[in-house]
Amino acid sequence: MAVDTQDRPSAPAATADATAEQESRFQRYRIRTGMFAWMMHRLTGVGLVVYLIIHIWGLKSLSDPETFNALIAKYHSPIFKVGEFALLVAVAYHAMNGLRIVLIDLLGWSPKQKKLFWTLGGVTAVIILVGGWPSIYSLGEWLFGPGSMPTLFL
Amino acid sequence: MAQSNALNWFLHRITGTFLIFMLITHFWVQHYDHQAASVTHEVVTEKGEMPDYPEEAKEGVRARLGPDADVTPYQVVMQRLADPVYAVLWKGFNILFLIVALHHGFYGLNNVMTDYIRDPMGRLVARALSWTVALGLLIIGMYSVITAGW
Numbered sequence: 451m452a453v454d455t456q457d458r459p460s461a462p463a464a465t466a467d468a469t470a471e472q473e474s475r476f477q478r479y480r481i482r483t484g485m486f487a488w489m490m491h492r493l494t495g496v497g498l499v500v501y502l503i504i505h506i507w508g509l510k511s512l513s514d515p516e517t518f519n520a521l522i523a524k525y526h527s528p529i530f531k532v533g534e535f536a537l538l539v540a541v542a543y544h545a546m547n548g549l550r551i552v553l554i555d556l557l558g559w560s561p562k563q564k565k566l567f568w569t570l571g572g573v574t575a576v577i578i579l580v581g582g583w584p585s586i587y588s589l590g591e592w593l594f595g596p597g598s599m600p601t602l603f604l
Numbered sequence: 605m606a607q608s609n610a611l612n613w614f615l616h617r618i619t620g621t622f623l624i625f626m627l628i629t630h631f632w633v634q635h636y637d638h639q640a641a642s643v644t645h646e647v648v649t650e651k652g653e654m655p656d657y658p659e660e661a662k663e664g665v666r667a668r669l670g671p672d673a674d675v676t677p678y679q680v681v682m683q684r685l686a687d688p689v690y691a692v693l694w695k696g697f698n699i700l701f702l703i704v705a706l707h708h709g710f711y712g713l714n715n716v717m718t719d720y721i722r723d724p725m726g727r728l729v730a731r732a733l734s735w736t737v738a739l740g741l742l743i744i745g746m747y748s749v750i751t752a753g754w
Binding site: 509 | 617620621623624627631635636642643644645646647648649652653654655676677678681685702705706709710712713716737741744745747748749751752
């Protein structure tokens with residue numbers, strides 16, 4: 451979270467100082483499961499803010515039917531279907547990792563966090579596959595011809 | 605600036621939890637419900653070509669706008685946003701969604717910026733700029749939602 455620090459906290463071992471100063475900010479972190487989750491949370495978060503800005507800007511067209519229809523028709527082109535899927539991946543990851551943070555912070559689930567991480571990882575995979583199926587389906591139909599994809603739960 | 609961060613920190617978790625439920629509703633309505641979804645599972649490649657909607661959507665639109673109404677993305681959305689009864693509910697939902705999403709997104713963005721911008725003046729400028737953008741988006745978004753279907 452946002453913490454005001456003018457300087458980096460000094461390393462516990464004074465001998466490590468000289469080498470630590472030369473390393474970049476990223477190299478000071480040890481990338482483990484939790485660290486990776488945090489980095490991805492930031493990346494997807496910033497990405498989603500950018501999407502939110504574009505999304506609200508685009509929806510100005512609600513005041514004009516023709517512009518709105520043209521925009522939605524454009525969102526049905528192949529490249530936007532790929533983007534739609536990428537958006538779902540980012541949202542699903544950010545939501546489930548966020549839920550993990552809330553459960554740990556507000557309900558004190560930190561003793562169970564390893565289990566929680568993998569459980570929510572599984573849930574995320576299901577959301578991406580089931581929720582992303584319309585995008586995958588439409589791209590498949592376009593790539594391999596109409597009727598080539600199974601309808602499943604559509 | 606650290607003094608009031610505890611409340612915002614807490615709010616960030618609350619808005620995040622809220623967003624999960626709101627996103628599920630939003631996602632269901634926009635992408636899954638055959639009558640209400642304005643986005644279909646269809647790729648349109650020709651310029652100007654409209655996606656074809658399921659029978660449920662066609663019936664829903666024609667029941668509200670008359671038997672000859674075109675079924676385009678706009679009309680499908682207007683089933684909710686121009687409905688005499690449900691419009692208030694959906695507009696309310698959308699405005700709440702907008703406020704919660706903007707607060708969550710821009711508070712998070714500010715956390716990230718505070719971590720990487722080390723100059724106090726730079727931080728202040730970044731904060732002021734980002735919240736100005738958020739306020740602008742709030743006004744644009746609310747205008748779009750409120751006037752839709754008028």
